[in-house]
Amino acid sequence: xxxxxxxxxxxxxxxxxxxxxxxxxxxxxxxxxxxxxxxxxxxxxxxxxxxxxxxxxxxxxxxxxxxxxxxxxxxxxxxxxxxxxxxxxxxxxxxxxxxxxxxxxxxxxxxxxxxxxxxxxxxxxxxxxxxxxxxxxxxxxxxxxxxx
Amino acid sequence: xxxxxxxxxxxxxxxxxxxxxxxxxxxxxxxxxxxxxxxxxxxxxxxxxxxxxxxxxxxxxxxxxxxxxxxxxxxxxxxxxxxxxxxxxxxxxxxxxxxxxxxxxxxxxxxxxxxxxxxxxxxxxxxxxxxxxxxxxxxxxxxxxxxxxxxxxxxxxxxxxxxxxxxxxxxxxxxxxxxxxxxxxxxxxxxxxxxxxxxxxxxxxxxxxxxxxxxxxxxxxxxxxxxxxxxxxxxxxxxxxxxxxxxxxxxxxxxxxxxxxxxxxxxxxxxxxxxxxxxxxxxxxxxxxxxxxxxxxxxxxxxxxxxxxxxxxxxxxxxxxxxxxxxxxxxxxxxxxxxxxxxxxxxxxxxxxxxxxxxxxxxxxxxxxxxxxxxxxxxxxxxxxxxxxxxxxxxxxxxxxxxxxxxxxxxxxxxxxxxxxxxxxxxxxxxxxxxxxxxxxxxxxxxxxxxxxxxxxxx
Numbered sequence: 001x002x003x004x005x006x007x008x009x010x011x012x013x014x015x016x017x018x019x020x021x022x023x024x025x026x027x028x029x030x031x032x033x034x035x036x037x038x039x040x041x042x043x044x045x046x047x048x049x050x051x052x053x054x055x056x057x058x059x060x061x062x063x064x065x066x067x068x069x070x071x072x073x074x075x076x077x078x079x080x081x082x083x084x085x086x087x088x089x090x091x092x093x094x095x096x097x098x099x100x101x102x103x104x105x106x107x108x109x110x111x112x113x114x115x116x117x118x119x120x121x122x123x124x125x126x127x128x129x130x131x132x133x134x135x136x137x138x139x140x141x142x143x144x145x146x147x148x
Numbered sequence: 149x150x151x152x153x154x155x156x157x158x159x160x161x162x163x164x165x166x167x168x169x170x171x172x173x174x175x176x177x178x179x180x181x182x183x184x185x186x187x188x189x190x191x192x193x194x195x196x197x198x199x200x201x202x203x204x205x206x207x208x209x210x211x212x213x214x215x216x217x218x219x220x221x222x223x224x225x226x227x228x229x230x231x232x233x234x235x236x237x238x239x240x241x242x243x244x245x246x247x248x249x250x251x252x253x254x255x256x257x258x259x260x261x262x263x264x265x266x267x268x269x270x271x272x273x274x275x276x277x278x279x280x281x282x283x284x285x286x287x288x289x290x291x292x293x294x295x296x297x298x299x300x301x302x303x304x305x306x307x308x309x310x311x312x313x314x315x316x317x318x319x320x321x322x323x324x325x326x327x328x329x330x331x332x333x334x335x336x337x338x339x340x341x342x343x344x345x346x347x348x349x350x351x352x353x354x355x356x357x358x359x360x361x362x363x364x365x366x367x368x369x370x371x372x373x374x375x376x377x378x379x380x381x382x383x384x385x386x387x388x389x390x391x392x393x394x395x396x397x398x399x400x401x402x403x404x405x406x407x408x409x410x411x412x413x414x415x416x417x418x419x420x421x422x423x424x425x426x427x428x429x430x431x432x433x434x435x436x437x438x439x440x441x442x443x444x445x446x447x448x449x450x451x452x453x454x455x456x457x458x459x460x461x462x463x464x465x466x467x468x469x470x471x472x473x474x475x476x477x478x479x480x481x482x483x484x485x486x487x488x489x490x491x492x493x494x495x496x497x498x499x500x501x502x503x504x505x506x507x508x509x510x511x512x513x514x515x516x517x518x519x520x521x522x523x524x525x526x527x528x529x530x531x532x533x534x535x536x537x538x539x540x541x542x543x544x545x546x547x548x549x550x551x552x553x554x555x556x557x558x559x560x561x562x563x564x565x566x567x568x569x570x571x572x573x574x575x576x577x578x579x580x581x582x583x584x585x586x587x588x589x590x591x592x593x594x595x596x597x598x599x600x601x602x603x604x605x606x607x
Binding site for chain 1: 298299426430431432434503505507508511513514515516517518520521523548
């Protein structure tokens with residue numbers, strides 16, 4: 001869905017990501033990348049967003065109970081991506097941010113995911129990142145990228 | 149800036165069907181006025197449209213054998229893939245001998261230059277921090293990166309292609325040997341694909357390439373085949389001879405085998421290459437140091453300018469590579485190779501590989517964002533069948549064309565039908581309305597309209 005305010009150049013789009021749907025995993029982040037290419041964002045910003053939006057999308061696929069959504073908000077100087085889900089939530093955010101820490105199942109790891117680098121990679125790519133989570137309730141990750 | 153393209157439309161054969169627009173990896177083709185129109189800036193000369201066109205309406209502009217008459221001394225540069233085109237048991241030396249008989253003054257085995265590139269690439273992998281590095285050997289893949297993955301240009305291994313290096317070596321050496329000027333010497337690449345033909349005519353990272361012309365393997369094949377099958381010809385050696393692994397470059401996987409890189413990956417087929425490049429951008433290819441990427445399924449033996457079934461030639465190429473491997477290099481050849489490897493100028497680009505971004509909707513980012521918002525609205529409104537009837541490969545591409553001012557949403561047959569339906573309804577209403585001067589008031593006109601409806605349902 002697209003919402004725009006014609007007064008300012010701003011584009012807002014929502015992408016729904018299904019849980020456990022490995023076959024179409026990556027589709028949302030591909031679309032986000034294409035949007036950034038179409039508006040002519042600079043290559044480094046595109047690269048950082050491509051990596052972090054893919055990691056965020058995979059987190060929704062691997063870890064959530066019912067999937068979630070990614071909300072993209074683009075202006076000429078910045079890009080905001082908000083990733084929301086409704087569970088299961090992260091028990092210890094600090095621990096989750098440690099490189100290599102993962103709660104992914106063996107099955108997921110066998111598929112080559114769940115290396116525990118998702119959140120650290122997102123943190124490294126974003127200019128600002130904020131995580132809010134409540135165990136049993138859900139998680140919201142907000143990432144800000146400045147178009148340099 | 150215009151781009152030279154070997155791939156072109158043969159207008160009178162084109163029926164305006166949608167096969168090519170759907171197949172193109174860069175969405176470079178539209179059907180306009182009933183004919184395919186190739187967008188120059190997007191076309192990467194991969195040849196997929198040549199392969200798919202049921203009407204043979206896509207041709208490849210290249211040199212024919214007459215072109216060699218323009219030079220006093222001509223050298224053939226056979227792509228390794230040529231050796232597997234002939235019937236089982238034909239040695240590379242036979243094919244080389246046949247090239248001499250066809251009128252070439254000398255032959256330089258491009259497989260030898262592939263050996264040099266393999267050695268250089270090993271060093272580049274060792275010294276570079278960039279992971280994964282991507283092979284620069286397939287010109288269609290390099291152009292795909294320029295057009296669709298400009299973020300990955302840094303990943304391309306900074307070494308010229310075996311073809312270009314062969315041309316550089318051959319020109320110097322033939323000039324020395326014959327005393328002729330370099331412009332009197334013609335170096336002709338025998339090409340398996342339109343991608344290489346375009347690389348000869350308009351190199352990516354060079355002002356001028358060393359190779360003078362490109363003759364399709366499919367053009368030279370009938371003449372070579374005739375010589376090889378009808379005459380008992382002696383084996384002849386080329387001025388430089390490639391090793392078995394060098395010949396192996398003609399098939400998918402052969403390049404990696406020849407480089408012997410650790411943690412490498414080989415991908416063939418332009419759409420598969422796109423997928424892998426997408427994964428690199430996502431940061432997914434952790435632990436891979438080098439990627440051999442070829443536009444054609446099966447590698448160069450699968451090029452659209454080859455003649456034999458690529459699955460057969462892929463096997464033959466492997467066999468030829470392993471047979472040639474048994475012949476060891478003599479000391480003279482080893483000295484030669486060392487000297488060629490030490491000559492750093494043989495391998496370098498003249499300038500960086502520039503991006504060719506084609507996706508940007510507007511130079512002004514604020515305008516681009518507005519156009520994009522408009523685009524998303526149009527996409528929501530289109531049927532999403534990606535039928536191609538509008539001349540664009542999918543609904544999204546049509547929406548892009550609309551916001552760029554190149555198409556109208558009425559190009560969509562479903563949109564058009566909706567509009568016609570609406571107009572027809574209005575027309576019907578207008579026809580049913582009888583003007584008051586003809587004795588009918590507003591009420592009776594409404595009655596008229598309903599009675600026509602009823603009659604309509606009865607029918």
